[in-house]
Amino acid sequence: MKWGNHMTTIRTKIMEAASRIEGFDLQSFEIGPVVLESGAIQQVAPFLKEAGFNKITIAADAHTNAVLGLKLQGLIEEAGIAVQNTQISPDKQGDVIADEAALIQLILSLKATSAEAVVAVGSGTLHDISRFSAYAVGIPFISVPTAPSVDGFNSKGAPLVLHGDKITIQAIGPAAIFADLDILTEAPAALVAAGFGDMLGKYTSLFDWKFGSLAGGEIYSPVVAEMTTNALQQCVDNVDEIAQRSPEGIRILTGALLESGFAMLLLGHSHPASGAEHHLSHYWEMEFLRLGRRQILHGAKVGIACAQIAEHYHSLASRSPDLFPDEHRQTLIDEIEAIPDGNTIRALLKKVGGPILPEDLGIDEELLQRSLREAHHIRPNRYTLLRKYNETI
Ligand SMILES: [Zn+2]
Structure with missing residues (x-):
């Protein structure tokens, strides 16, 4: 299956960096498809189908459902996969946060539907809720970012809010990332x-x-430091493109955020x-x-x-x-x-x-x-x- 050129670019970069890290266990290092291109969401259902999933849960909030979640649900249904949509409720202040209530909401619906994978549709917080919930019930999660807002899409750590305190739990990274430039360039x-x-x-x-x-x-790892430095420099060098939110600017920013995330993953x-x-x-x-x-x-x-x-x-x-x-x-x-x-x-x-x-x-x-x-x-x-x-x- 073809996953697009940008996926090859990022994946090649990560594997190349990994091969330069002294003592790195390349054998057991596995990163799934990383698609960063226009129309990437069209590849989600074929991926799920090929991976053999029969029951999927989409985790979104009211906003990301309107932007993409419901559309993606339709695409997955059309592929003949059972899909259920869990819209995470906001807290009293109206914010969706990765707290006990949101985690239990998603975990309960994953259990109730015997979901085989979670598709996170949203920005950082929805990824953290999905990452931890998927980890808690022992299934993979797939990342579909709706905004280039954070570098945590592909990390393993889930920053959670428990009893009002922020703590980071090591959970799982995404089995695949589908970052659609058509969606990301429309992000606020x-x-x-x-x-x-x-x-x-x-x-x-x-x-x-x-x-x-x-x-x-x-x-410390000089290779990982260099990777992160390059990602940062890319963003600074292209600040005008990013400010205009042009497709090229958004591709550069999203690519840098993903590379920074992979840098953490490589270091552990x-x-x-x-x-x-x-x-x-x-x-x-x-x-x-x-x-x-x-x-x-x-x-x-x-x-x-x-x-x-x-x-x-x-x-x-x-x-x-x-x-x-x-x-x-x-x-x-x-x-x-x-x-x-x-x-x-x-x-x-x-x-x-x-x-x-x-x-x-x-x-x-x-x-x-x-x-x-x-x-x-x-x-x-x-x-x-x-x-x-x-x-x-
Ligand atoms: Zn951060």
Whole structure:
């Protein structure tokens, strides 16, 4: 079966990178079809048919059902596969979140219909709900993103909200990804800006990863770091195309998000794509949940947090050199100097029409300062410069 050229491109890149990672177990590394092209949704039903699935559940929300879920349901039915549609209910604030209620809703319907696979139709949260629910009942999930908003489509980790706390559970990656450019180019500008913000976050996550490896002995892979760096650079080099939401811009952004996701998958950890900027973002999210406030797009928070962390790190590099171990001091300070400053990152976010300051998201100075002091507790075993600084002062 032909899965399209872009799939070949991404898959070839990933396999090539995997082959360069020392000691990587290529034999047991399996990635399914990754289709990134116009009309990709037409390939979902043939894939399901060929894989031998007879009963499918589509997981969507009211919005993604209207955009694609119901249409996809029709395409799968036409192929002679039984399909049931579970529309995930929003919380009291009107947000669909990966909390206990949403997970149980999907798990119960998977059990009730003896579904053999879940097709996630939506952006990051619907993927997290589907990924964990599929894992919990022991079936695969298939990814059909509706917006290039996040780099977590193909990760194994499912960030969940349990008792109001954000925790990431290792679950499963998708058996296949069908990213349809016709759908993705129609995604709202705010979701595209969020995907771009999630990519910009790599400026600080890549630094924190280097810091964690040199100062804290954490796992490191130059191949995976290079992959993530290239994905980030692609987005920055093509910011104007992405801002216009042209098919080429959306293809570049979606490809970069997928590559960043695969980079995490190759490493087996989220280090390349998640550092202090993600901890800040998670901290803000938990605060909003506690206060019963409406949720903000993950990538919007990450982009803004990245600018804050970049500013913080630039200042630490010049005024607190003792934070860096002697033997790696210069390397790490040079790495920080290579991160664009806060205002450059904000200017990039502004180009794609995203929010740029914490106050744009309703995050006041008190919450910002508190998060800068406490966010490292979100991931107690991740050694970031933010953590080192907070534990030193
Ligand atoms: Zn992210």
